[in-house]
Amino acid sequence: MVATPDPRQRAWARFVTAQAMLLEHIEAAFSEADLPPLAWYDVLWILENAEHGRLRMADLARKAVVSRSNVTRLTDRMEKAGLVARSDCPIDGRGTVCELTAKGRALRAKMWPVYRKQIDTLFSKHLDSREADLISTAFGRIIDSSNQRKSS
Template sequence: MKGSKNTNNDRDWTDTETEAWMGLVKAQQLLSRNVEDELKKKGYPPLNWYDVLWELDRAEDGSLRLNDLGKRVLFDKYNVTRIVQRLEEEGLVSRTQCPVDGRGIFACITDKGRMLRREMWPVYKETVKKSFFSKFNKKELKELKNFIERIQASGLEETI
């Protein structure tokens, strides 16, 4: 009625599976939180903003349809509307009507936006490097990358 491994007719995952899953979730949460905290500590905006700026910065002409942007950063459309609105208020992004599709709106990163992203980058970079990359050598990292890519590959289809 007790024992250390209690309540276990849940034993339909192996320990390895459970640990892999839990590990993945916690690891990502921890790492993201580290970055988030670091940014906050230095007075920068949240990770969300960085992600959006980054996607825009690297996109053709520094701009994307809200729709596309949303897919890339994995935000729901109403959140895209809102974050872009906030970014616009800060002058980091501008919004323009799409000429060919009357429904479409482009978000376009401004110089100020590019600057900000560039300032945030070292903080981001160093944190991830310290708490993630530093744990692996080149070969391992490549293996890890390959593993992770396999998850994603089909994860995407699921969501469509």
């Protein structure tokens, strides 16, 4: 490996590499526990924290950072598995609301310990709380700025 001169570029490179490596471990852990992939967890978690456990498709897509069509297919599968339910939006005839079911809630609760364990051993374990706070605030800035570019 050649040294990247700029510390920010090195940070970027490690950021990308770490992400890829950790996701691999996490998906493997879910798979070994006969649980669905991380993307499902994300959707369940987002819905669980939304008002009444429901969200419009587009909002769900934005929060989960996936494309519209992708969230359609994702919820197709999850609906088939009984984890969410779709219904027409009462205030917008075009819209659809995606709602968490009790089964979905239960699955999220079941997935969390597996996920948490991976986060702890792969990630949290290697950070002191000062570092964690710094990473949070720095990435918070990055996310905000990236969000603003959405309009373009």
